[in-house]
Amino acid sequence: MKSGIVYLIGAGPGNPDLLTVRARQLIESAEVLVYDYLVHPAFTYLLRPDCERICVGKRAGFHSKSQAEIQEILLAKAGEGKRVARLKGGDPFLFGRGGEEAAALAAAGIAFEVVPGITAAMGAAAYSGTPLTARNTNATLIFVTGHEDPEKPDTTVDWESLPKRNATLCIYMGVGNLDRIATRLLDGGFDKDTAVSCVEWATMGHQRVCRGKLGTISKEARAFGLKAPAIIIVGETAAMGENLSWFEKKPLQGRRFVVTRSQGQASELSSKLEKLGAEVIGLPLISISRNIDPQTMKDVFAEIASYDWLVFSSPNGVRYFFEAFFETFEDIRSLGFLRIAAVGKSTAREIRKFYVTTDLIPDEANADSLADALIKTDSMDSAKILVVAGNLGRDTLIDRLEEARAIVDRFEVYKTEATDLSEHPASKMFREQGADGILFTSSSGVRSFVDQAKFLQLEKDALRPKTLSIGKITSAAMKELGLPVDLQAKEASLDSLVEGVVNRFGKVSSEL
Ligand code: SAH
Numbered sequence: 001m002k003s004g005i006v007y008l009i010g011a012g013p014g015n016p017d018l019l020t021v022r023a024r025q026l027i028e029s030a031e032v033l034v035y036d037y038l039v040h041p042a043f044t045y046l047l048r049p050d051c052e053r054i055c056v057g058k059r060a061g062f063h064s065k066s067q068a069e070i071q072e073i074l075l076a077k078a079g080e081g082k083r084v085a086r087l088k089g090g091d092p093f094l095f096g097r098g099g100e101e102a103a104a105l106a107a108a109g110i111a112f113e114v115v116p117g118i119t120a121a122m123g124a125a126a127y128s129g130t131p132l133t134a135r136n137t138n139a140t141l142i143f144v145t146g147h148e149d150p151e152k153p154d155t156t157v158d159w160e161s162l163p164k165r166n167a168t169l170c171i172y173m174g175v176g177n178l179d180r181i182a183t184r185l186l187d188g189g190f191d192k193d194t195a196v197s198c199v200e201w202a203t204m205g206h207q208r209v210c211r212g213k214l215g216t217i218s219k220e221a222r223a224f225g226l227k228a229p230a231i232i233i234v235g236e237t238a239a240m241g242e243n244l245s246w247f248e249k250k251p252l253q254g255r256r257f258v259v260t261r262s263q264g265q266a267s268e269l270s271s272k273l274e275k276l277g278a279e280v281i282g283l284p285l286i287s288i289s290r291n292i293d294p295q296t297m298k299d300v301f302a303e304i305a306s307y308d309w310l311v312f313s314s315p316n317g318v319r320y321f322f323e324a325f326f327e328t329f330e331d332i333r334s335l336g337f338l339r340i341a342a343v344g345k346s347t348a349r350e351i352r353k354f355y356v357t358t359d360l361i362p363d364e365a366n367a368d369s370l371a372d373a374l375i376k377t378d379s380m381d382s383a384k385i386l387v388v389a390g391n392l393g394r395d396t397l398i399d400r401l402e403e404a405r406a407i408v409d410r411f412e413v414y415k416t417e418a419t420d421l422s423e424h425p426a427s428k429m430f431r432e433q434g435a436d437g438i439l440f441t442s443s444s445g446v447r448s449f450v451d452q453a454k455f456l457q458l459e460k461d462a463l464r465p466k467t468l469s470i471g472k473i474t475s476a477a478m479k480e481l482g483l484p485v486d487l488q489a490k491e492a493s494l495d496s497l498v499e500g501v502v503n504r505f506g507k508v509s510s511e512l
Contacts, residue, residue: 004078010091010117015203016042030085041425071104091119121170124199124231129244137236140167146174160188168235175228179218195239200230205279250277251506258438260445262288285448291415305336308383315350317388320413371400380404391415421455434463441470443477
C-alpha cells in the first residue's frame with residue numbers, strides 16, 4: 001500500500017493569482033483537498049475531477065469542524081494512503097494553526113511538507129501601496145493577533161509595551177477589537193497621529209481600504225463599515241498608501257461579477273474582468289465532456305477529405321474534434337483541402353492553436369450570422385459540409401444550410417451536463433455575497449443558470465446582480481426565461497461586453 005502524505009499549503013491572501021507554483025502543482029495532483037472558508041473557490045478549478053473535497057470552513061455561525069476534527073480528517077485520509085492537500089489562507093505557519101496540524105502529523109508518524117504562502121499582511125501591504133519597512137522610519141515589523149483565544153481571561157499580547165516608534169504593526173483578526181486595541185496602543189504611548197490603514201479583503205477585486213489616524217481610527221472604521229477579514233497596518237508608512245495605491249485605481253476594482261462557465265475550463269471573460277480589477281465568481285453551471293460515438297467518428301474520418309467545409313460552432317467543438325482527429329491521423333494534411341468556418345473569434349483562436357487558419361468568421365457570433373456568411377459564399381449548392389457540435393447546439397445552422405441545398409453531416413463531439421452546485425464553493429460565495437452583475441454569453445448559459453436557480457438563492461435580496469447580455473440571442477433567451485436585460489453589448493463579442501461593463505460600472509479613470 002502506498003503511504004499517504006499531507007501538504008500544508010499556504011493559499012495566499014485570496015487572489016488566485018498569488019498562489020505559488022508549488023502550491024498549484026500540489027493542488028492539481030491532490031487526491032483529497034481539505035480547505036478553509038477563506039480559500040477562494042477558483043482553486044477548485046485546478047483539481048482533478050475525482051479529487052475529494054472537504055470544507056472545514058471556519059466562519060462564525062456556520063457549521064465548521066473543530067481543530068481536533070480537522071486533524072483527525074488529515075490523519076485518516078493520509079492513513080488511507082492518499083495525497084492530501086491541506087489548503088490554508090495566507091501562510092500556514094502564521095496565525096493559522098498550521099503548527100498544530102504539523103505536530104499532530106509528526107506525532108502520528110505521517111509524512112508532511114509545508115508550502116509557504118503570501119501572508120495576508122504582505123498581500124494587504126502590496127495591494128494598498130503600504131511599504132512595511134522604510135529606511136529611516138520603520139525598522140521593526142510586528143505581526144500580531146488582535147483576537148486571541150476568547151476562552152482566555154486576559155490576552156497575552158502586551159499592547160502597551162509594543163515599540164512605539166520606527167515600527168510597523170500588522171494586526172490580524174483585529175476588526176472586532178479595534179476600539180480596544182487602539183485605546184491600549186494610545187495608553188502605551190503611541191502617537192494619536194500615527195497613520196493606520198485597514199485593508200479589507202486584501203488583494204481581492206472587492207478590496208477596500210480605510211485610511212486614518214490611530215486616535216480616530218475606530219470611529220472611522222465604524223463609519224466605513226469595516227468588516228473581517230481585514231489587516232490593520234499601523235505605522236508611519238501607512239500614510240504612503242495615499243500616493244502609492246495602484247490596485248484601487250483599476251476601473252472595475254471594488255466590483256464583483258458572476259460569469260457562467262463550465263467546470264474545469266479557463267474563462268477568457270474572467271481574466272479580462274480580473275485584469276481590470278474586478279472580483280469574478282465563476283459559476284461552473286455545466287460540465288462539458290468529450291462524447292463521440294466511435295462508429296460516427298470512423299465514418300466521418302473515413303470521408304474527411306471529401307468535405308468542402310468544416311464548420312465549428314464553439315471552442316469546445318474545436319478542442320474535441322482535433323483531439324479525436326489526431327488519434328486517427330498523424331498529419332494535419334489528412335484534413336484535405338476543405339475550407340474552415342468558425343462561429344466567432346474565440347472559436348477561430350482555438351483553431352489557430354492547431355496551426356490552422358479559419359477561412360470564414362461572421363461579423364456576429366451566432367448561428368444565423370454564420371449561416372448567412374456561408375450562404376453568401378455562394379458555395380453551398382451540393383457542397384458537403386461537416387458541422388462539429390455538442391449535444392445542445394441549435395439546429396438553425398443545419399436547417400438553413402440544407403435549405404441552401406448543402407449536404408450537411410452533424411458530428412457531435414461533446415456533451416454538456418448540469419453540475420451539482422448545491423455545495424460548490426462558488427455558488428456558496430454567490431449566495432452569501434451576491435454580485436454587481438452577472439454576465440451571460442450564451443443562451444445555454446442563461447438556461448443553465450435558470451435551471452440551477454434553486455442553488456443560487458441569495459441570502460439577501462439587496463445582493464441581487466444586474467443581468468448583462470453579450471448580444472441579441474442571449475438577450476432573447478433571458479427575456480423568455482424571465483430575466484431582465486440590464487445591459488446588452490453593442491457587438492456580440494467579449495470585448496464589447498467588457499467595454500459595456502466598464503462604462504456602466506467602472507470608475508472614471510484616466511488610464512482607460
Ligand atoms: N494564515 C493566515 C492568517 C489567518 S488568521 C495568513 O497568513 O494570512 C485570519 C486573519 O487573516 C483574518 O482575520 C484577517 O485579519 C487576515 N486575513 C486573511 N485573509 C485576508 C484578506 N484577504 N484581507 C485582509 N485580511 C485577511
